[in-house]
Amino acid sequence: MLKYFITVLYLALVAVSCSSGRDPETGSMREDADLLADYGEVEVSQFVVESIISDLSSIIEKAAFLKEIGVPFNEQYIASTTNVDKISGNEHLIAFNLGVLASNLGYLSMYQRFDEVPEYVENISRLTGKMNMEELIDFEILLRFARTQGNMDSLVYLSVHGYNRLNEYFIRNNREHLSTAMVTGLFLEGLYLLTQAAGSNQSNDLAERIGEQKILINDLLLAMRYYQGEFEPLKEMADELEKIKKEFQDVSITYEMGEPETVEKDGKLMIIQNEKSRVEITGETLARITANTRSLRNDLLY
Amino acid sequence: MVSKAIMKFKILKNVFLTLFFISIVSVPSFSQTIEKLVEQCAAKLGDAQYLRDFQVELEAAGTGGETQVAKYSLVLSSNTQYRLMICNAEDSGGAGLIELYDGRGLMGSNYSESTDKLYQSFDVQIRKTDVYHIFISFKDGEPGSAVAILAFVKRL
Secondary structure (H helix, E strand, C coil): CHHHHHHHHHHHHHHHHHCCCCCCCCCCEEECCCCCCCCCCCCCCHHHHHHHHHHCCCCCHHHHHHHHCCCCCCHHHCCCCCCHHHCCCCHHHHHHHHHHHHHHHHHHHHCCCCCCHHHHHHHHHHHHHHCCCHHHCCHHHHHHHHHCCCCHHHHHHHHHHHHHHHHHHHHHCCCHHHHHHHHHHHHHHHHHHHHHHHHHCCCHHHHHHHHHHHHHHHHHHHHHHHHCCCCHHHHHHHHHHHHHHHHHHHCEEEEECCCCEEEEECCEEEEECCCEEEEECCHHHHHHHHHHHHHHHHHHCC | CHHHHHHHHHHHHHHHHHHHHHHHHHCCCHHHHHHHHHHHHHHCCCCCEEEEEEEEEECCCCCCCCCCCEEEEEEECCCEEEEEEEEECCCCCCCEEEEEEECCEEEEECEECCCCEECCEEEEEECCCEEEEEEEEEHHHCCEEEEEEEEEEEEC
């Protein structure tokens, strides 16, 4: 009973902060009108912020999605590394750019661009060096792997694992504010990747995936606002990100309720979610999100 | 007298440093062991792509019987199949249990009640982008250490 109560309390606490605003009643359909509601003075705990930071930290999911739907590799979608050495001093900006490059590394790894990977690995190494954290990632193994054009799965594993360790380091050493800046870079570069791909590839799946970012942008802003009083760079980034959030107001997400089921087949266990979301986004909204994302991303990029 | 004390201090320092060095070389730390376990577990993913790991070390259930649980949240994307896998450390007391929750409650776990079987992994087909939660504990409230891995299987 106590375990049940704690579980329900935990889910309720996280849902309050990370909510997508789901109707608790099953079998109904609802529109997510309040998704972008302003949280105002809502108090958020450190635990919730850490959860949000970790939630949004996947360097390959967007790239994997693009590859799965057949979008070809395009080097125009990733950042140039020529100006990395110019970044200095502002550790939030360094962390932001680490997130951008990590997203690029994930994209390159997913598309097996072994020739380009070393350049990004070396630049990530330089940025981590500026924050005295270069020992956290085994850059030599990553470089050796890329240069010998080894197995793609292993390259992706090393890239993702390296990024995860950086994120954990920030969190364990009470530097979550830097993790937040890094995740902001990762999120924005991921959104840039999706919107750029949508510009040259007509795909409903792609447009829907962009629309779904509406669910995540509010959580990210929640984490950024948590630190904005203490760290001006995060406040500035959050103020700019608000402009993109506004463009998501016209994205409509509806939910069709259903209960999950578990099936066993061929000795394997599978959970099937029967609750579904449907995203509607117009071409005009997509164009505005694309333009604002490009503008902010290029402003913050080294 | 002073030089004797300095000599004694130097000898003790050398002994201490030698023992310290031996301890580092011969006994892998928890983080080294768990890192190895992450690698080994990721290697078992098969056709799935590693996304994230969760390293867990839990004590036995308290005297009141309440099971220790490690809780994490994660964003899962719609129309995507993921795999959740758990690998127990060699010296783990109990077998790892992963439960997946959405905002409304338990969606499923690696334990099948119908067969009373604990699976090492399970796949989940997600139809709705949202924040989900995984709870990791050890069966029957035993202490244990394990690594759970979230992996991308395919787009649905």
